[in-house]
Amino acid sequence: xxxxxxxxxxxxxxxxxxxxxxxxxxxxxxxxxxxxxxxxxxxxxxxxxxxxxxxxxxxxxxxxxxxxxxxxxxxxxxxxxxxxxxxxxxxxxxxxxxxxxxxxxxxxxxxxxxxxxxxxxxxxxxxxxxxxxxxxxxxxxxxxxxxxxxxxxxxxxxxxxxxxxxxxxxxxxxxxxxxxxxxxxxxxxxxxxxxxxxxxxxxxxxxxxxxxxxxxxxxxxxxxxxxxxxxxxxxxxxxxxxxxxxxxxxxxxxxxx
Amino acid sequence: xxxxxxxxxxxxxxxxxxxxxxxxxxxxxxxxxxxxxxxxxxxxxxxxxxxxxxxxxxxxxxxxxxxxxxxxxxxxxxxxxxxxxxxxxxxxxxxxxxxxxxxxxxxxxxxxxxxxxxxxxxxxxxxxxxxxxxxxxxxxxxxxxxxxxxxxxxxxxxxxxxxxxxxxxxxxxxxxxxxxxxxxxxxxxxxxxxxxxxxxxxxxxxxxxxxxxxxxxxxxxxxxxxxxxxxxxxxxxxxxxxxxxxxxxxxxxxxxx
DNA sequence: GATCACATAATATGATCACACTCACCGGCG
DNA sequence: CGCCGGTGAGTGTGATCATATTATGTGATC
Numbered sequence: 192x193x194x195x196x197x198x199x200x201x202x203x204x205x206x207x208x209x210x211x212x213x214x215x216x217x218x219x220x221x222x223x224x225x226x227x228x229x230x231x232x233x234x235x236x237x238x239x240x241x242x243x244x245x246x247x248x249x250x251x252x253x254x255x256x257x258x259x260x261x262x263x264x265x266x267x268x269x270x271x272x273x274x275x276x277x278x279x280x281x282x283x284x285x286x287x288x289x290x291x292x293x294x295x296x297x298x299x300x301x302x303x304x305x306x307x308x309x310x311x312x313x314x315x316x317x318x319x320x321x322x323x324x325x326x327x328x329x330x331x332x333x334x335x336x337x338x339x340x341x342x343x344x345x346x347x348x349x350x351x352x353x354x355x356x357x358x359x360x361x362x363x364x365x366x367x368x369x370x371x372x373x374x375x376x377x378x379x380x381x382x383x384x385x386x387x388x389x390x391x392x393x394x395x396x397x398x399x400x401x402x403x404x405x406x407x408x409x410x411x412x413x414x415x416x417x418x419x420x421x422x423x424x425x426x427x428x429x430x431x432x433x434x435x436x437x438x439x440x441x442x443x444x445x446x447x448x
Numbered sequence: 449x450x451x452x453x454x455x456x457x458x459x460x461x462x463x464x465x466x467x468x469x470x471x472x473x474x475x476x477x478x479x480x481x482x483x484x485x486x487x488x489x490x491x492x493x494x495x496x497x498x499x500x501x502x503x504x505x506x507x508x509x510x511x512x513x514x515x516x517x518x519x520x521x522x523x524x525x526x527x528x529x530x531x532x533x534x535x536x537x538x539x540x541x542x543x544x545x546x547x548x549x550x551x552x553x554x555x556x557x558x559x560x561x562x563x564x565x566x567x568x569x570x571x572x573x574x575x576x577x578x579x580x581x582x583x584x585x586x587x588x589x590x591x592x593x594x595x596x597x598x599x600x601x602x603x604x605x606x607x608x609x610x611x612x613x614x615x616x617x618x619x620x621x622x623x624x625x626x627x628x629x630x631x632x633x634x635x636x637x638x639x640x641x642x643x644x645x646x647x648x649x650x651x652x653x654x655x656x657x658x659x660x661x662x663x664x665x666x667x668x669x670x671x672x673x674x675x676x677x678x679x680x681x682x683x684x685x686x687x688x689x690x691x692x693x694x695x696x697x698x699x700x701x702x703x704x705x
Numbered sequence: 706g707a708t709c710a711c712a713t714a715a716t717a718t719g720a721t722c723a724c725a726c727t728c729a730c731c732g733g734c735g
Numbered sequence: 736c737g738c739c740g741g742t743g744a745g746t747g748t749g750a751t752c753a754t755a756t757t758a759t760g761t762g763a764t765c
Contacts, residue, residue, distance in 0.1 A: 217535050217726065217748065245717065255750050260717085261521050268522035270618045277757065278474050278717055292615040299556045358549040358626075361527045362619060369615075474718065474756060502747065512720045517747085534727065535747055 220254055224262040227252070232271065232282065232368050233344070234337065235375030242281040243272070269365040285373045287426045294417035297366050300359060301347065301413060302406040305393065307354035309405040312397045316353050320346060320397070324390050331385050336378045339385060346390060377425045386415050477511055481519040484509065489528065489539065489625050490601070491594065492632030499538040500529065526622040542630045544683045551674035554623050557616060558604065558670060559663040562650065564611035566662040569654045573610050577603060577654070581647050588642050593635045596642060603647060607666075634682045643672050
């Protein structure tokens with residue numbers, strides 16, 4: 192699927208501009224690059240500490256350097272990517288201390304979002320969440336790592352979107368992206384005791400319209416997985432062996448080298 | 449080293465590049481533009497709802513459109529500026545509901561930062577905070593609006609920086625920038641009952657090494673000013689009359705038109 | 706054989722250009 | 736008089752070019 196457009200860009204004159212694939216909508220490329228980067232971070236295509244080159248990435252993505260620049264700028268401003276003093280960007284290394292802070296902030300923010308969502312909760316929302324949670328449990332039983340990640344994310348964010356807050360959601364999303372790579376690498380460990388019981392508590396709180404309980408359940412969910420990750424070996428080993436475990440072929444993200 | 453100086457000037461009009469003001473450090477212009485925009489937002493040079501044009505701003509700032517683009521992109525990614533569906537950016541309008549959410553989030557995050565800072569607090573920190581607070585009180589007595597804003601910001605951020613968190617600070621800063629314009633316009637009201645008593649409680653908690661009390665004090669400080677602002681007339685009137693009250697000449701920010 | 710200087714390659718940054726789209730103003734037609 | 740279509744300026748986006756800076760590799764020197 193990765194279109195190899197290197198041939199076409201050779202001598203496309205300078206008058207062309209961007210008519211390569213027909214007319215574009217405004218900001219399409221930039222948003223597409225951001226989406227690909229986000230997905231790549233969530234899915235473990237990037238290794239913590241890895242530096243990201245503008246031109247190389249642009250070449251892999253088949254675009255000019257311009258959209259990549261703006262996408263990387265956005266992610267850097269959101270603290271998803273880090274800018275070294277050399278002005279080169281890299282995906283941040285996660286230390287235990289930082290991860291613990293991240294979890295505490297997530298508990299506060301996502302707990303607040305859960306509380307607000309519970310107040311606005313509709314039966315349809317509960318039904319959707321039950322469906323997603325069932326899929327999550329199925330993915331856990333099937334040992335489907337990516338399915339777990341995707342369903343878990345879907346569960347949390349459909350809940351948070353129900354809070355309908357223009358302040359909270361934009362704050363929560365980057366936090367997930369910061370934790371994304373670590374989450375992926377952690378799930379590789381064969382004895383991942385994913386604990387989805389907190390999700391059940393969330394659903395119960397929503398049905399009872401008990402906002403405080405919803406907050407506590409979300410906080411417990413975050414705290415559980417965080418404490419497991421801190422006890423696991425994710426932070427002990429260097430990122431070396433983890434690289435080998437990437438399954439690039441599953442997603443068209445071999446490009447991020 | 450002196451390789452191809454033979455074809456130095458291709459066409460006199462595009463060879464200039466950026467040598468206008470002599471050599472620059474890397475990323476200097478971009479950071480400078482970001483700093484100017486931040487300061488402008490804090491200081492009331494922008495009116496909520498005002499749209500921002502890339503080329504105009506670049507022209508006023510004396511630079512190319514490039515650094516302005518990246519600066520605006522950063523601020524947009526941090527939710528400090530808003531991007532309309534037309535892909536034009538504007539400084540967000542603040543509604544009471546949004547401001548209330550903002551204050552609740554600020555209470556949670558800044559309370560957490562105060563708690564962490566209290567645990568790491570040193571006598572030097574307390575001393576510096578006392579000095580800043582004294583200056584703040586002086587500015588209040590002198591009815592120095594900008595002095596109040598600057599000192600208050602300095603008080604809070606020297607405290608939060610003491611928390612030494614790479615997670616919290618980047619989250620807190622944009623929240624202040626979001627509230628920045630409203631804060632400025634609110635202080636214009638002649639009967640601003642600025643309540644710095646919470647700052648005293650913060651200092652006392654720091655001296656007592658009582659982290660929980662520090663958190664409560666900061667939360668109270670935010671809650672107080674928020675409830676006052678919500679009761680004031682800032683949100684009632686349209687932004688029309690507020691524009692006239694800008695004192696552009698005080699800062700070299702008449703450029704932001 | 707190790708270290709340092711220098712040349713080469715690669716990088717991010719800034720400037721400029723070309724294009725598609727948006728919006729406001731205006732003249733015509735209903 | 737009111738709606739409608741054109742037309743122009745203005746906008747953000749993407750591509751390309753130029754430049755300074757940084758990283759890297761290779762050579763000579765000690």
